[in-house]
Structure formats: structure tokens, C-alpha cells
Amino acid sequence: MTTPTDHLAAARAFDAMDPLAPFRARFAGVDDGASDIVAYLDGNSLGRPTRASIERINRFLVDGWGGRLIRGWDEEWMELPFTIGDTLGEHVIGAAPGQTFVGDSTTVILYKLARAAVDAQTGRTEIVLDTDNFPTDRYVLDGIARERGLTLRWIETDTSAGVAPEQVAAVVGPQTALVVLSHVAYRSGYLADVPEITRIAHASGALVLWDLCHSAGSVPVELDDWGVDLAAGCTYKYLNGGPGSPAFGYVREGLLGTLTQPIQGWMGAADVFAMGPEYTPAPSIRRFISGTPPIVGMLAMQDTVAMIAECGMPAVRAKSVALTEFAIALADDLLGPFGVTVASPRQAARRGGHVTLNHPAMRQVTAALWERDVIPDYRDPNGLRIGLSPLSTSFEETYRGVAAVRDALAELT
Incomplete structure (x- = not known):
């Protein structure tokens, strides 16, 4: 077993070789003496603010x-x-x-896209989803099913894994109107095979809506190349848009003229300022806008998108894989003796940007860590999530966070 000094030395060596390390200084509260945070391991829930965004918003x-x-x-x-x-x-x-617009919350955009999709699939009566999808997705689809008299077809999912193509193939058919899944599972971090699942759904005549909340800005996404119909994702995680920053929606160009979104508002009209007696939707992606866009909330995400444009998503993904590999190695070595198990895929190709660690005491561990300025988050059952944002998280920060988990477990167990 390696010693703590070996782990720390390894972390510092990885940081010294990291081509994305200079980006870390562009985030507020990082290595500047202005913050008491020891390790921020929740970038998959709320990203740090960038210095450029603080200036942008003030300006x-x-x-x-x-x-x-x-x-x-x-x-x-x-x-x-x-x-x-x-x-x-x-x-x-x-x-x-x-094909992409920004505005509304993820929940509202999911509703708009899913409702538009099922309404366009005349005669089809089923929506396919999985039991471990994020609650918003499940709740929204349950509501749509009741509104439109549709049936939900559930894929039973292991909370330590995710939805595999063969599971989708087993449930889709001539009655499937829409398949709604997450690219990265919010609990386990499982990375779904989007191209293959999309192909399977299309072969049955269904449309597919992907939730990109836990992948956008961490995992490369190629919606056009993958033939995806619809997608939605939030911007306050890896895109650092800030608390409650508006989500984005994607509608494949070929569907723009055929889908009618259900929340008709003046900003989605063909002529916004005509203000006529009847609603005529815009022929473009504008038709998916409803009310006045939240302009202030859109400002901050631009600076992280600019950083991604500068370094490229392949480099972001490489750093993400390296961080999660390091976190898993640390967990095995430092936390394994306490009975902690890794509840995320060990194969990098099937893992997104976060790692979940299971132990019966993890709820209490998370609370104790927050008191010590070490910030992961907790998800049932018994899961402590380590969210590693590639542009702002260092290997040393990752080590200090996992070491703090070890210390908390030692005190609580």
C-alpha cells in the first residue's frame, strides 16, 4: 500500500504534467487565499464561477x-x-x-421537447424511460403520459450502472413514441452508448430525447453525427453558468418544421412584435422559446464555453478520465479498508465525469465534510459523489478530498 506522501506526491506530479492546469487560475476562489475551501468535489452539481464571468456580469x-x-x-x-x-x-x-437555444429551466425544456415529440408521433402510445433517471425527467414524463393518455414503459436500472442498448432493444416497438434517457447517469456516472441506443430507437420508429445535464462540458457530445432528435441540458454544472442558470435545448434541423411546442408564448412567434390575434410559430429554433429570455442568467456560461473552445473537448475528456481514474485508485487504497465500494463503472469508456462511493455512513460523512470545507454531495442509497470538473479541479484537490473522506470515516465508524 502506498503512503499518504506517495499519493500527494503523485497528485502533484499529475498536476505538473496537466496541460489544462493553467485554466484553474481562471476560476474565482481557487488558490488565491480568498476561500477556505479545502476541496470542492461538487462541480457536477454547481460549478465554480469564473473570474471573467464576475467581470462580465458587473460590466x-x-x-x-x-x-x-x-x-x-x-x-x-x-x-x-x-x-x-x-x-x-x-x-x-x-x-x-x-438547432440549439438557451432559456427556461431543464424541467421546462424537457417538458416542451418531450410533449412536442409525443404529439408528433400520432398513433404511438408509449414512452420508454428508466427507473434511475433523474427525478425531474421521470416526473415530467409521468405528467405528460397522464395528459396525453400514454403508457410509460420502464427499464429497470441498477443504481451502480446504467441503461445498456440491449435493454432498450427489449422494450421499444411499434407503439414507442419517445425514448428519454440520460447520457450520464446522475447517480453512478454511467456513460450511455448514445449512437447505438439512438439507432435502436429509430429502427422502431421512435424519437429519442437525451438528457445531457451530467455530460455537457465534461464528456464529448456529437448530437448531429449521432443522429439525435432532441436533447436538453443544464448549464450550472460543468458550464459554470451559476445557480439556476438557464438550460439549453437541441432540436434536430429536420424536426423544426414538424414539432409544435406546447408552451406558446410571444417570443416564439414568427413575428415577435406583430402581437396579432393568433399564434404563428417561428419557422426556426425560435419556436421553442416561450417568454422573455433570462438574459442575466445567460451571461456566465459564455466564459466556460469559450475556455472549452480554446482547449477542445478531447482535452477536457482526457483530464476528466485522468481525474476519475485517480479518484478510484485513491478510493481503493484509502477507503477500501473501511468497506467503501465504487458504485461507478471502472471502465473509463463507460464512465462520465463523477465517481460515486458507497458506504452506509456516507450521509453522515458528507455532513461532516461540509463542516470542514470539503464539499462532495450525497445521493441515496449510501452514495457520496465526487464531481471532478476538469477545468477547475486539480489532482491535489482530489487527493485532499478523498483523504478527508478517509479521516471522516475513521472518526464515524
Whole structure:
């Protein structure tokens, strides 16, 4: 067994060789003496703010909102959901222009896209989803099924794994209207085979909606190349948009003229300022906008998307894999003696950007760690999640976090 000094030395050696290490200094509260945080291991729930975003938001309040006032809508803001959407599409999710928009919460966008999809699938009566998908996805689809008189077809999922293509193949058929799954499972970090599952769903005539909340900005995504129909994802995790920053939605170009979104608002109209007696949807991705876009909430994500454009998603993924491999090795060595098990795939090709560690005491461990400025998060059953954001997390920070888990377990067990 290696010693703590060996682990720390290894972490520092990895940091010295890390080509993305310079990006860490672009985040507020990192290695600047201004924060008491020992290890932030929750970047898969809420990313750190960037220094550039703090400057951007302050500048906007004074110059944009304060200086331009309502003129800002004509000058920039009306198109911001689509200009940011196109940039995010190009650099983060593999989408050509005109298919991605920013606005609303993930829940609302999931509802819009899923409801539009099932309404377009005349005569098909089933929605396929899995038992371990994120609660919002399950709740939204349950509501849509009741609204439209549809049946939910459930895939039973191991909470330490995820949905495999053969499981999807076993349940889809001529009655399947829509398949809704997560690219990365929120509990285990399991990385789904999007191209193969999408192919299987399409072979049955179904549409597919992918939840990218735990993959966008951490795992390479190629929606156009994979033939994906619809996707939604949040921006406050690996994209560092800030608490409650608006989500993004993707609609494949070939579907734009055929899908009708259910929340008709003035901003989605063909002529926004005609304000006529009847709603006519825009022919473009604008038709999926409903109300006034949350402009302030869109500002911060631009700086992380710019960093991803600078370094490229392959480099981000390589760092993510290295961090999670290191975290698993540390867990085996430091936490294994306490009975901790790794509840995430050990094969890197099937693992996203976080690692879940199981032990009956993990709820108490998480609470104890937060008191010590070590911040992971907890998910039932008995899972402590270590979310490692590639642009802002160092190997030394990862070591210090896992070592703190060991210390807490030693005190509590």
C-alpha cells in the first residue's frame, strides 16, 4: 500500500504534467487565499464561477443594462438565446447552427421537447424511460403520459450502472413514441452508448430525447453525427453558468418544421412584435422559446464555453478520465479498508465525469465534510459523489478530498 506522501506526491506530479492546469487560475476562489475551501468535489452539481464571468456580469449591470437600457433588446438580447446556443452547440454538444437555444429551466425544456415529440408521433402510445433517471425527467414524463393518455414503459436500472442498448432493444416497438434517457447517469456516472441506443430507437420508429445535464462540458457530445432528435441540458454544472442558470435545448434541423411546442408564448412567434390575434410559430429554433429570455442568467456560461473552445473537448475528456481514474485508485487504497465500494463503472469508456462511493455512513460523512470545507454531495442509497470538473479541479484537490473522506470515516465508524 502506498503512503499518504506517495499519493500527494503523485497528485502533484499529475498536476505538473496537466496541460489544462493553467485554466484553474481562471476560476474565482481557487488558490488565491480568498476561500477556505479545502476541496470542492461538487462541480457536477454547481460549478465554480469564473473570474471573467464576475467581470462580465458587473460590466453588464453598469454598461449593458444600466447604459443601454431597453435598447439592449434590439442591439443584442433578442438573439442571445440563439447566439449563445450556436456557440455552445459548436464547441460542447456537436450541433450545427440553428438547432440549439438557451432559456427556461431543464424541467421546462424537457417538458416542451418531450410533449412536442409525443404529439408528433400520432398513433404511438408509449414512452420508454428508466427507473434511475433523474427525478425531474421521470416526473415530467409521468405528467405528460397522464395528459396525453400514454403508457410509460420502464427499464429497470441498477443504481451502480446504467441503461445498456440491449435493454432498450427489449422494450421499444411499434407503439414507442419517445425514448428519454440520460447520457450520464446522475447517480453512478454511467456513460450511455448514445449512437447505438439512438439507432435502436429509430429502427422502431421512435424519437429519442437525451438528457445531457451530467455530460455537457465534461464528456464529448456529437448530437448531429449521432443522429439525435432532441436533447436538453443544464448549464450550472460543468458550464459554470451559476445557480439556476438557464438550460439549453437541441432540436434536430429536420424536426423544426414538424414539432409544435406546447408552451406558446410571444417570443416564439414568427413575428415577435406583430402581437396579432393568433399564434404563428417561428419557422426556426425560435419556436421553442416561450417568454422573455433570462438574459442575466445567460451571461456566465459564455466564459466556460469559450475556455472549452480554446482547449477542445478531447482535452477536457482526457483530464476528466485522468481525474476519475485517480479518484478510484485513491478510493481503493484509502477507503477500501473501511468497506467503501465504487458504485461507478471502472471502465473509463463507460464512465462520465463523477465517481460515486458507497458506504452506509456516507450521509453522515458528507455532513461532516461540509463542516470542514470539503464539499462532495450525497445521493441515496449510501452514495457520496465526487464531481471532478476538469477545468477547475486539480489532482491535489482530489487527493485532499478523498483523504478527508478517509479521516471522516475513521472518526464515524
